[in-house]
Amino acid sequence: MSLKGLFNARWPGVALFDLDGTLVDSAPDLAAAVDQMLEHLGRSPAGLDKVRHWVGNGAGILVRRALAGKTDWEPARAKDDALFHDALTIFYHAYGQLNGRHSVVFEGVTECLGHLKALGCRLAVVTNKPDQFVQPLLKQTGLDHWFELAVGGDTLAVKKPDPAPLLHAMEQLGGTRGTTVMIGDSAADVNASLAAGIPCVAVRYGYNFGGSVDSLGADAVVDSLAELL
Numbered sequence: 001m002s003l004k005g006l007f008n009a010r011w012p013g014v015a016l017f018d019l020d021g022t023l024v025d026s027a028p029d030l031a032a033a034v035d036q037m038l039e040h041l042g043r044s045p046a047g048l049d050k051v052r053h054w055v056g057n058g059a060g061i062l063v064r065r066a067l068a069g070k071t072d073w074e075p076a077r078a079k080d081d082a083l084f085h086d087a088l089t090i091f092y093h094a095y096g097q098l099n100g101r102h103s104v105v106f107e108g109v110t111e112c113l114g115h116l117k118a119l120g121c122r123l124a125v126v127t128n129k130p131d132q133f134v135q136p137l138l139k140q141t142g143l144d145h146w147f148e149l150a151v152g153g154d155t156l157a158v159k160k161p162d163p164a165p166l167l168h169a170m171e172q173l174g175g176t177r178g179t180t181v182m183i184g185d186s187a188a189d190v191n192a193s194l195a196a197g198i199p200c201v202a203v204r205y206g207y208n209f210g211g212s213v214d215s216l217g218a219d220a221v222v223d224s225l226a227e228l229l
């Protein structure tokens with residue numbers, strides 16, 4: 001489907017935006033918090049280049065990946081669970097202080113949000129980021145006023161790639177599958193959209209666990225949200 005096919009016809013509708021890697025480059029603050037956590041545990045820091053590929057499945061999996069030092073972490077053995085819970089607590093504390101400090105809105109985002117709003121679209125954030133960090137980051141980056149709703153990583157019992165957060169946001173804003181679009185940067189977003197039956201736009205500039213977004217099955221792939229205008 002072309003971008004035109006997505007955004008004409010029965011629009012204005014509902015646009016659902018992923019947060020980390022789509023609206024905001026939050027990896028510097030997440031990496032700083034991960035490294036503080038690792039150092040606290042007596043380990044070597046991971047650094048931004050690794051951490052940016054670990055973002056997108058929520059804080060728990062980010063911490064699991066950081067402890068394993070790789071994206072494909074193995075489920076922890078029972079004896080590692082205490083370490084994981086300590087690490088998660090340290091990470092939450094560190095990120096609570098660092099969230100938004102060095103995070104910047106990606107090029108093209110504000111123009112796109114302004115354009116969709118002017119058309120009469122209703123906008124929501126659907127992120128796997130823990131709820132407590134979502135509004136502070138939106139406020140800090142000046143994006144909060146665009147969105148009527150933010151669904152976070154623990155708003156529901158399940159996260160993306162489960163379709164439920166997308167369907168929940170769509171229903172809350174009075175959308176239907178024919179008038180709702182998801183815009184994200186990773187396989188979690190595209191797979192949630194496919195499972196929800198909602199068309200999806202993928203951005204190439206985000207994280208996506210270090211892989212390309214071109215063959216994930218998104219309806220459109222763009223280099224900037226300005227291409228959606």
Ligand SMILES: O=C(O)COP(=O)(O)O
Nearest residue numbers: 020056057058127128129
């Ligand atoms: O993994 C996270 O914490 C957030 O990721 P998302 O905003 O890309 O869903």
Ligand SMILES: [Mg+2]
Nearest residue numbers: 018020021185
């Ligand atoms: Mg993302």
